[in-house]
Amino acid sequence: MENEQRRLIRLKPNLQRRASICEFIRAFFKEKGFLEVETPIRVPVVAPELHITPFESETWFLSTSPELHMKRMLAAGYERLFQMSHSFRRDERGRWHNPEFTMLEWYRTGADYRQMIQDIEQLVVTLAGELGLNTTIKYRGQDIDISLPWPRITVRDAFLDAAGWDPVAKPDSLRFDTDLIAKVLPSFAPGRPTVLIDYPSAMAALARLKPDDAGVAERAEVFIGGLELANTYSELRDAREQERRFQEAIEQIRKEYGQQIAMPQQFLESIAHLPECGGVALGIDRLVMFLCNADSIDEVTAFTVDTV
């Protein structure tokens, strides 16, 4: 086993680059008129999502994402917000996961998921430029061309091509998750980022449905070098629809995981005032992995759950 001093010294170049990336992220958003905010990490309720399990903290929880509080601020009249916050998800540990990680979230009023995808593209290209990298980035032995725009593919087309079935016509969440990892992600061009768009409505989470195609939600995910980097929505503004989705998730969480999750009432009340907006959640650790050519989250984190 490598000793702690040797490990921390070895990680230093990556941790220095990580700090630079965070500074450039702040500059990127400030320049665009975004306000940096801090919302609570210890919270009385989290968004009920079936496969995101929160840690309990007395009768409260550790935040799984700052989304609900940031949207409450948007509902109160804030227009452009960003935040880098520690988030916590139980039982998530592997090469791409640590149960405590850093999430970058930003929200923009008057925007939909397509504009938010462009924000993600610009952010990554800007950061690469600030770090003195060009638009071809070597990641785990693969040259990845990040020049814009990145190819977009719908979930329906990606699954029909790589897995031979249509998850929009026939929703099957277990098969979806399995095939996404085993078949769909490996089918993406390795030398380009890929934006997977238009998720089946059953997987809409907090995204609104497409006005001209209620079978799909305005939700997208960005993948680079096999990493799931960011998730974006045109945010759902229908409180009743949101409550129905949360209720369904609460029931399933109780059945599948035996955990009691409460309805986020205050958030639901604020939704009535939420302006049209788009939001992004991006994993900073993974962005740093990509920009440091690091194989594992352990290479960009000073102390993981295993070294803490």
Add this chain to the structure above:
Amino acid sequence: MDIQDVHKNTKLLVDGTPYNVEEAEFMKPGKGRAIYRLRLRNLLNGTIADRTYHSGDKVDEAHTTSQEEQYLYKEGEQYVFMNTETFEQHLIDEAQLENKTGFLKEGMIVTILMMGDKPIDITLPIFVELKVVESETTTKTATITPQTKSATLETGYNIEVPPFVKEGDIIKVDTRSGTYVERVGTRK
């Protein structure tokens, strides 16, 4: 046990057969189910199998114990080990030992992994010392001196060694990588 508690080298019972987890990969779409891809080595015959599990799945841990025993000799396709305190002997098939047989020398103490009263695997010392019984002779006329040459050890194992190692020399070998470490004795 819960699938999320499985790690590399956890011993599992799958359909009654003991397996060692060689690799455990955790993958999870952000909002999707956790998926665990395990590479399993059958502890009875050494074959490899890949299995995929999901969050919420339960698996059976193989309850094992371990004890030190001395390797005595090979008999047909089986290797004979003995507990030096109780003199109890255990036989292990060659297939179960995989590539470990190349480092087993009579009299060596190893750790035996037992499931109930059945031996299923052994752990070798990290370093073992073995005699070179055959090696290529380096020709003086060769214009380019090769960096390494191949040699055969007393166990039959083939290994790359530096040119100066001769037949009859004793060398130290790293059993994790199967590579030469240093020469520890030379033929008088």
